[in-house]
Amino acid sequence: MGTKTTLRMVAILGAATILALFTVQGTLAAWNQTETSTRQIVTGADFSLAVKTSGGTAQQLSVSGQTVTIPGVTGLLPGATRTTAVTLTNSSNAGSGTFRIRVDPGLPKATGALAPYLTTDLYRVQGADCSVIRVSTAVELGQGQSGTLCLTVALAANAPATLGGAVAGVGFNLNATQLQ
Numbered sequence: 001m002g003t004k005t006t007l008r009m010v011a012i013l014g015a016a017t018i019l020a021l022f023t024v025q026g027t028l029a030a031w032n033q034t035e036t037s038t039r040q041i042v043t044g045a046d047f048s049l050a051v052k053t054s055g056g057t058a059q060q061l062s063v064s065g066q067t068v069t070i071p072g073v074t075g076l077l078p079g080a081t082r083t084t085a086v087t088l089t090n091s092s093n094a095g096s097g098t099f100r101i102r103v104d105p106g107l108p109k110a111t112g113a114l115a116p117y118l119t120t121d122l123y124r125v126q127g128a129d130c131s132v133i134r135v136s137t138a139v140e141l142g143q144g145q146s147g148t149l150c151l152t153v154a155l156a157a158n159a160p161a162t163l164g165g166a167v168a169g170v171g172f173n174l175n176a177t178q179l180q
Helices: 003-031
Strands: 049-053 059-061 081-090 101-105 109-112 118-125 139-141 146-155 168-171 174-178
Touching (some): 049 174, 081 139
Antiparallel strands (some): 049 059, 049 081, 101 139, 101 174, 109 168, 118 146
8 A cells, every 4th residue: 555545544544533532522421420319218018917807806917927816716515616717918018019918828736635626627718708618728819908718626526524614726827928
């Protein structure tokens, strides 16, 4: 290449570089601009499940291992069965959006002197009528929604009379999982 051609190439590259710098300069100023943000508040919702039986008061479950007292079945005679409706309510306080949970109850277990003579069952129903049984015991609840579990306790017909007036406890775990 000749000297003239080389000088022309250098001049064209120099002009292109200068043109590019003038073009990018406006964009460069925007990249260097700073803006301050107003104070933002981020809050979280409390995960809470209300448990209530007919005739009882609602009790809140919010932490693992918490115990809720369900009014007991009294005056159960040998051969008799009692069913208690247990209403579960998603009482989480998320302000907006959806906060769905799935509650999986564990198997009920009897304790105390009457335990060998007690039969327990726990099932989910549509609405609050314990005479209608559903197959699945899992309860899915949106925020503010309720579902009903029915706890059935039966005292065996062969329970000894010496256990008259004895007290038993029936308990089950509720495992709740946030879906959304």
